[in-house]
Amino acid sequence: MSEEAVMPHLRLDPDDVGDQDAESLLQAIKSDLRYEEVIHGCLNCGVCSGSCPSHRFFDYSPRIVVQTVLSGDAQAVKDMMDEYIWACAQCYTCAMRCPFHNSPGGLVMIMREVAVWRGMEAVHRLLKPYGRVLLKVLSIGNQLTPDMIQPDFFPDWGPKIPWSSTDLAIKRKAIPVYTLQVTTSAWRVSPETSYELYTIYEETGVFRLIEQIDPNLYEVVSDMVEDLRDMVESTR
Ligand code: SF4
Ligand code: SF4
DSSP, X not given: OOHHHHOGGGOOOTTTTTOOOHHHHHHHHHTSTTHHHHOSOOOOOOHHHHTOHHHHHSSOOHHHHHHHHHHTOHHHHHXXXXXXXXXXXXXXXXXXXXXXXXXXXXXXXXXXXXXXXXXXXXXXHHHGGGXXXXXXXXXXXXXXXXXXXXXXXXXXXXXXXXXXXXXXXXXXXXXXXXXXXXXXXXXXXXXXXXXXXXXXXXXXXXXXXXXXXXXXXXXXXXXXXXXXXXXXXXXO
């Protein structure tokens, strides 16, 4: 399995990385394999914006995203990739409502991926705060572990939280699924499984995406993978 086999739409030609010419960005979006699945034309009806949670709270409209891409105004599309599209919550309500079977959220996903691969400044600025979340997901498989569910951290979760946070080890042992009987991670994962997962991330370009977004995080993740590789190979 290779990066090209799994994500041919990501245009991994090294010459493309860093190319932020507006026409080239628009071309990358429109030549994505998913583009024809997410955009079939647009009635400009605004149903997508009317049902979009981000439209309710931010200066953001999926109708405008679709209309701008369809207009072919490359500079306007590039400007949107700098900030505008990052307000999308990727909930895909728009895709369920659009009478034209468009997926504005899917279009935004393509635009974001192009922005990442082309190393746009917005990516570094807007995704940096998510580094800690990503590291948690990569290292323990989830953002939240059972032992993090403590009353002090979640005062708004109601009166049952104190009960839920006591005797965690015993309660988790009562769960019949063996992989869930841990408290410091969401589920038990063997080093071999983690290593296989990291190998897939490596082969399919996920680590390259992380390197592109946050080189410091990539260093930390690389060290983690290296330690795991040593551990797994020493037991073989
Ligand atoms: S709901 Fe569909 S057709 Fe209507 S404006 Fe949005 S994308 Fe266009
Ligand atoms: S996927 Fe994005 S654009 Fe679509 S409804 Fe959700 S937040 Fe709005």
